[in-house]
């Protein structure tokens with residue numbers, strides 16, 4: 001039997017494994033913010049999700065899962081842990097409204113649309129984002145825009161030459177007639193519409209694909225293709241791996257690159273007061289009610305799945321920066337439950 005103080009969160013609950021990676025990235029961001037104009041964020045990140053307390057919950061199949069009950073989040077826009085929690089929260093919110101949306105519009109179809117612009121110097125990111133936003137306003141006023149509802153996220157990647165690569169990921173809800181005859185917008189036409197909205201002379205890269213229901217859904221089984229598309233759209237707005245590249249990976253003879261620290265600090269300044277997620281049309285109407293809810297980063301990822309009851313036993317984990325893992329706090333664990341779980345896994 002394992003000693004309880006050498007039990008890790010990832011041992012007890014493999015599905016909670018991403019916590020270690022995200023929290024380690026938060027440590028990385030904290031180190032980069034230290035001593036800069038955004039030093040206050042270093043202090044907030046240091047305190048983010050250092051202790052996680054879960055309750056045991058058993059689902060209808062008898063599988064035991066951990067449900068987060070207590071944690072403190074820093075809520076800094078680019079914090080890797082908080083970005084992940086926010087994405088889960090938004091996904092859960094949208095999943096929650098989907099049955100109602102589909103019930104009212106059973107024939108609607110979904111499209112994933114990615115709109116990009118030419119990469120820009122990081123110092124021009126804020127201006128570029130505002131130009132994209134103006135272009136978006138123009139696009140959705142076009143006669144051809146027959147979209148019933150949409151969710152749009154803004155992602156910013158770091159290109160190999162340290163330029164910024166801002167782009168929109170959108171999930172569009174359309175009437176089934178979108179795919180018929182004159183209403184259909186081809187990929188080439190989307191490029192043209194986006195180019196005209198942006199008022200640029202180059203051909204911007206646009207990716208468009210229909211979300212197809214899986215065959216199993218046609219046979220009466222539950223279909224998750226829209227949910228999968230949603231998870232794809234609502235993910236990180238800034239990938240932690242784009243920031244934490246390591247400044248030593250530069251090859252000899254290469255031009256001096258922007259350091260990770262300079263990249264993160266300037267990115268934070270450029271993204272200040274910009275929007276990561278926007279919604280419109282029918283989807284907005286349904287989401288509006290939820291949008292006004294306070295941002296619940298603890299329970300926000302629960303989309304009606306197994307809930308823990310207040311009586312269920314708790315288990316706590318402390319973040320250990322040295323070995324980059326969440327360690328179980330033995331005194332918080334109900335020994336029998338934990339041993340059972342650990343033995344099940346090992």
Ligand SMILES: [Zn+2]
Nearest residue numbers: 048074079082
């Ligand atoms: Zn955080």
